[in-house]
Amino acid sequence: MFRRVLLLLFLPIQAQAGGLQVSGFLAGEAIGFVSNAAYPDQFDGVQAALIGQPEFRFETGDRRNQYAFIPFAHLDSQDQRRTRADLREAWWLHITDKWELLAGVNRVFWGVTESNHLVDIINQTDQVGNIDGEDKLGQPMLQLSFQRDWGDLALYVLPGFRERTFPGKQGRLRFPLVIDGEARYSNSQEQRHVDVAARYSHYIGDWDFGLSIFHGTGREPRFVPDATFTRFFAVYDIIDQASVDIQYTHDSWLWKFEGLWRSQNGNHFVAAVGGFEYTLYQIVGSSADLGLLLEVSRDGRDDDFTVSPPTVLDDDIFAGARLALNDTQSSELLAGVIVDRNDRAYQLSVEAERRLGDRWKLELESRWFLNTRKSPVLSAFKQDSHVTFRLSRYF
Numbered sequence: 001m002f003r004r005v006l007l008l009l010f011l012p013i014q015a016q017a018g019g020l021q022v023s024g025f026l027a028g029e030a031i032g033f034v035s036n037a038a039y040p041d042q043f044d045g046v047q048a049a050l051i052g053q054p055e056f057r058f059e060t061g062d063r064r065n066q067y068a069f070i071p072f073a074h075l076d077s078q079d080q081r082r083t084r085a086d087l088r089e090a091w092w093l094h095i096t097d098k099w100e101l102l103a104g105v106n107r108v109f110w111g112v113t114e115s116n117h118l119v120d121i122i123n124q125t126d127q128v129g130n131i132d133g134e135d136k137l138g139q140p141m142l143q144l145s146f147q148r149d150w151g152d153l154a155l156y157v158l159p160g161f162r163e164r165t166f167p168g169k170q171g172r173l174r175f176p177l178v179i180d181g182e183a184r185y186s187n188s189q190e191q192r193h194v195d196v197a198a199r200y201s202h203y204i205g206d207w208d209f210g211l212s213i214f215h216g217t218g219r220e221p222r223f224v225p226d227a228t229f230t231r232f233f234a235v236y237d238i239i240d241q242a243s244v245d246i247q248y249t250h251d252s253w254l255w256k257f258e259g260l261w262r263s264q265n266g267n268h269f270v271a272a273v274g275g276f277e278y279t280l281y282q283i284v285g286s287s288a289d290l291g292l293l294l295e296v297s298r299d300g301r302d303d304d305f306t307v308s309p310p311t312v313l314d315d316d317i318f319a320g321a322r323l324a325l326n327d328t329q330s331s332e333l334l335a336g337v338i339v340d341r342n343d344r345a346y347q348l349s350v351e352a353e354r355r356l357g358d359r360w361k362l363e364l365e366s367r368w369f370l371n372t373r374k375s376p377v378l379s380a381f382k383q384d385s386h387v388t389f390r391l392s393r394y395f
Contacts, residue, residue: 021056021058023054024053024054024070025052027050027393029390032386033045034386035383036383041169042171042172042174049076050074053071055069056070063095064095064096071085073085079168080168081171087105087138088107088138089105091104100143100145102141102142103142107123112246112247113257113275114293114318115275116273119245121212122139127166138162142156143156154199161217164219164234176380177229177231177232179231179233180226180234184233184234184235185237196215197215199211211244213242213243217236221235221236222237223235243259243261255276259271264308269300271298271301271311272298273295277291292320294320295318315340332352336348337349346368346369346372360392361391369381
């Protein structure tokens with residue numbers, strides 16, 4: 001029986017029988033750090049990992065009920081906190097002519113901008129997965145959705161708060177003080193707080209927009225040192241947040257904006273990010289497309305991260321380019337730089353991917369931290385510039 005389960009999870013198969021679909025990937029990853037570690041106990045050199053994410057989906061014959069089960073596992077060679085398992089999705093979706101009800105664990109993304117996902121708040125960030133905030137933990141939820149001529153409305157009840165993951169003392173890309181595994185809350189009851197959220201989205205001509213509200217435990221913690229100042233505690237507050245995201249599409253232009261107002265820990269602040277993406281189609285007589293990106297971020301939260309969660313994008317400019325070759329291998333390249341207007345710190349990033357045949361994909365990610373001496377957050381990563389290679393086998 002055990003052998004059959006392993007075969008089902010990890011062998012490259014694509015099965016579809018009676019509405020069941022099986023897919024997913026198994027990947028090997030290597031992260032090479034170009035500088036020696038900055039803090040005691042951190043490793044030097046290469047960090048290797050094995051990652052698996054099978055996906056099981058089922059749909060009934062009348063298409064009224066859908067089911068998904070997506071576990072995730074990551075085995076790491078250097079940092080024990082990166083060795084973890086998670087249930088990314090495990091939900092039941094019931095569809096009627098007037099509404100849809102989803103119950104279980106799911107991932108939900110809100111927002112439109114490239115460099116700063118301000119309004120995306122439903123899921124907790126899996127920070128040991130990637131420092132860019134793209135990896136998310138599964139969130140238990142009840143979601144009731146309505147689709148009408150006047151727009152889409154989604155209502156959320158979110159029990160079971162998920163704490164953010166952080167590197168251990170051996171790990172890279174961490175603060176000088178290790179963040180303790182024991183989180184704290186503004187009061188003893190907040191960990192059991194049931195969060196609620198709502199989102200309305202619609203379009204008018206070339207304009208797409210979303211309006212969202214959230215009340216519950218904030219996904220971004222602030223950090224408080226212990227009495228001996230040898231470690232940090234992550235502290236989570238109850239927050240209220242209202243946000244808007246807008247995208248305008250015209251010819252080759254995509255204009256994007258995200259903004260929010262938040263109340264947290266007795267403070268109120270606003271934050272916004274906006275910019276554009278302009279696409280040059282079939283450049284230089286080829287089939288390739290080149291997208292040019294520019295975004296500006298501003299954030300009004302307190303600079304003291306014992307009072308407010310820290311942010312890198314407080315007054316920053318992002319400029320980048322996205323090249324899609326439109327070939328049979330789906331080759332793409334995204335390169336960009338984020339410049340802090342106050343302390344002149346730089347983050348350079350390159351992401352590239354290419355399919356190898358029908359089942360394999362090769363990915364490269366590189367991130368460099370430059371001139372970070374005056375940056376209150378990025379200075380912690382001054383010796384953590386790195387290059388990541390990932391080879392994935394899809395089934």
